[in-house]
Amino acid sequence: MKKLLIIILLVKALNPAASFAKSNVYEKIDLFGEVLEKIRKDYVDEVNESDIMDSAINGVLQSLDPYSAYMSPETFKEMQTDTKGEFGGLGIEIGMEAGVIKVISPIDDTPAAKAGIKAGDYIIKIDNDQVQGKSLVEAVKLMRGPVGTSINLTIRRQKVKKPLEFKITRQIIEIKSVKSEILGNKKNLGYIRLKSFNENSDKQFLNIIKQYEKKNKVDGYILDLRNNPGGLLTQAINITDFFLNDGEIVSTKGRLASETRRFFARKGDEINGKPIIVLINNGSASASEIFAGALKDHKRAIILGESSYGKGSVQSIIPLKNGGGMRLTISKYYLPSGNSISEVGVEPDIFVEEIGDDFKINSKTDNQLNYALKLLNS
Numbered sequence: 001m002k003k004l005l006i007i008i009l010l011v012k013a014l015n016p017a018a019s020f021a022k023s024n025v026y027e028k029i030d031l032f033g034e035v036l037e038k039i040r041k042d043y044v045d046e047v048n049e050s051d052i053m054d055s056a057i058n059g060v061l062q063s064l065d066p067y068s069a070y071m072s073p074e075t076f077k078e079m080q081t082d083t084k085g086e087f088g089g090l091g092i093e094i095g096m097e098a099g100v101i102k103v104i105s106p107i108d109d110t111p112a113a114k115a116g117i118k119a120g121d122y123i124i125k126i127d128n129d130q131v132q133g134k135s136l137v138e139a140v141k142l143m144r145g146p147v148g149t150s151i152n153l154t155i156r157r158q159k160v161k162k163p164l165e166f167k168i169t170r171q172i173i174e175i176k177s178v179k180s181e182i183l184g185n186k187k188n189l190g191y192i193r194l195k196s197f198n199e200n201s202d203k204q205f206l207n208i209i210k211q212y213e214k215k216n217k218v219d220g221y222i223l224d225l226r227n228n229p230g231g232l233l234t235q236a237i238n239i240t241d242f243f244l245n246d247g248e249i250v251s252t253k254g255r256l257a258s259e260t261r262r263f264f265a266r267k268g269d270e271i272n273g274k275p276i277i278v279l280i281n282n283g284s285a286s287a288s289e290i291f292a293g294a295l296k297d298h299k300r301a302i303i304l305g306e307s308s309y310g311k312g313s314v315q316s317i318i319p320l321k322n323g324g325g326m327r328l329t330i331s332k333y334y335l336p337s338g339n340s341i342s343e344v345g346v347e348p349d350i351f352v353e354e355i356g357d358d359f360k361i362n363s364k365t366d367n368q369l370n371y372a373l374k375l376l377n378s
Contacts, residue, residue: 105283119283230286312341
């Protein structure tokens, strides 16, 4: 015991700043204990101390950024379990912004997209539950449920005064990540819609390109990443590499050396320098922004549409001793220019705003796609 005391005193003498910082943390922990005790004794209603502690832990993580969060053992187990049709979803990617749940993007052909949910919508109620103050994980849990059951979402939308009400029926969400067709009047134009960066997206994407190059003699490409919430970093790198001969695609930087990496293109442009227009909007996030940002920085494509979401960080899922887990941001993405995507996103070269309440991607009302077609057909 004497040896331990001497070591502690020696550390304090050698590093008084670190010692002061630690003592300050311990004071805060004592203060938290005092506040918890006051709540337990004096609060108007009885409280569940375990729930309060979970909320406090989650509050610490969410004070760091919108994507870090705590998962209780029950929630963590649910995330790891393959439900295989037992639960249904709505088909939306959501994030946290200033304590409010924000729709990053609705996924094509899912209940949310068909109901009219849009990227940038704020969810203020799930059924009769107020969302303000709930964590991202709690909101996701409320939206899950048996296939075929309904849920009511109350939405705040920019430029719309009154809240909007949506009744949506849960379904099994199956995402076909790549769709394509030949468009254009004067020229053969390859339109490829990439809905997400899933495990085999690169293979599907490359097969389409090879077919178009060999059979259809395509003159140019429109690559549609609107409402694509992202996915696997490896897929974003592989698909970007199809259109670059060399140079950096993306880098990640974190506090740990292992989280600082750079990724480069290999020689070979699959379409031999043919013109590309990439369509993005506020629902284009994460891996979509890496793809669009890299092609923009290398001047390999024209980026058209609206500013992307601005999710440029990498999260790791870390198991905890109590059986729960935490999602923690461990690094950030940087484009070849050195710019961070976080909170900024990718700005289009040509800004074209979505027009009209009847706007629908890849339809007659899609003014952004029509603009891209006009450019490439000219």
